[in-house]
Amino acid sequence: MPNDVNDVNMYGRLVDMLDKPYHHGSLEEALVGAAMNVVEDMGIAGLSLRDLARTVGVSPSATYRHFPSREHLVMRVSQRSREALARTLLVARDGIVGNNTKRRSVERFEAIGRAYVQFAVDQPTLFEAAFARCEVGPTTPDDPSAWSVLVDSIEQMISAGAVPPSRRKEAPMIAWSGVHGISTIVTSSIWPAGVSADEEINAVIASLTRSLR
Amino acid sequence: MPNDVNDVNMYGRLVDMLDKPYHHGSLEEALVGAAMNVVEDMGIAGLSLRDLARTVGVSPSATYRHFPSREHLVMRVSQRSREALARTLLVARDGIVGNNTKRRSVERFEAIGRAYVQFAVDQPTLFEAAFARCEVGPTTPDDPSAWSVLVDSIEQMISAGAVPPSRRKEAPMIAWSGVHGISTIVTSSIWPAGVSADEEINAVIASLTRSLR
């Protein structure tokens, strides 16, 4: 096959590579982004600073300009994962509309729960990363925060009269435990791979609404 | 300090070591046992075949007589952890006695739930190992099986009239999700370390009993 055109492209790429400036410009963001990709398909145990540096095209030691240790990177990735989860909850919630505020508040609550489980099923490694035990804690609150989304949703149900105010204190943890539990069960090794869990998910979510009444 | 007696002991030990037979005798069991200890204080990521061989006093390659790969050992440890969990559930259940069968069935159910969470709190690394994603599956059913303990307990409640038979199918997953969820939440990095979760645990377990009625 003729290779002149390809050669031009190749040289173009080589030039791009050679033109690579000494300063990356946004190395920290690039590292976190690359790390999210790695976690997505290898899990958080597959994260390696050297590997990320390679991917981003930078020397291993450059990563230490931005993260004091691997563990700090892990913390960032974990938080990112939680924030990604929170964003999908918001999208699911805002997808539910209607004028009956009471009914809408319950439907939104259930949509959030369903989206939570769906995130875990679709992105098991990110979900795992989101709640991984981690030696260093986040220095910034999650934004958006899945917990806040849940609490707000329950507050809406209380305002709309779908849940009695007496449940205010305990309701978030009850709801979170239920959806989190079925999520981890369905994505763990004890759940037979490839088998749908739709019925179980529906039953759990229905039980939550029921137990908050 | 005089060292004659100590020397005798020391020589005794040395002789013991030198007397070590060529064949270990129960290497497989010794490896699994050592692995449980490692997992208990380093987590499952800290498992290394070489390290175990060292601990047990055997060459690294000897482990391959008993496990085709590290992953197979991980599977065994994971199953062991689940069985340990199941045993604590049985103990907790059998600790509840009484003549009122209906009341007893509910109290046993709740005791099992509480023991489940307590196991996770007391042995977070074993709990994590029990449900770790694992590339090879177990070849033998868990014995005892935590799932069976739970199902039996619900069956008892149904017989005693504490739970309507119509809930038979969905009840186990609802209950399991709740206790499993709060367990993973409380042992994950998002729960502030050292803060008691007793109130939340009680609220979740009460909500489960409520939602099964």
Add this chain to the structure above:
DNA sequence: TGTACATCAGTGAACGCGCGTTCACTGATGTAC
């Protein structure tokens, strides 16, 4: 507007490490006759 200089963000080589796994081997055990 030009320049000296501090600071920042990279490089590249090296350190020491432990890992999983394989290989040819040998010592111990059990079994058929």
Add this chain to the structure above:
DNA sequence: TGTACATCAGTGAACGCGCGTTCACTGATGTAC
């Protein structure tokens, strides 16, 4: 009862690997005067 031999369960050395982290360094950038 003794013995030849297959099989089992170890040894020990080596392979190749990738990792986190440190170090002395240099190129680029921004800022005070």
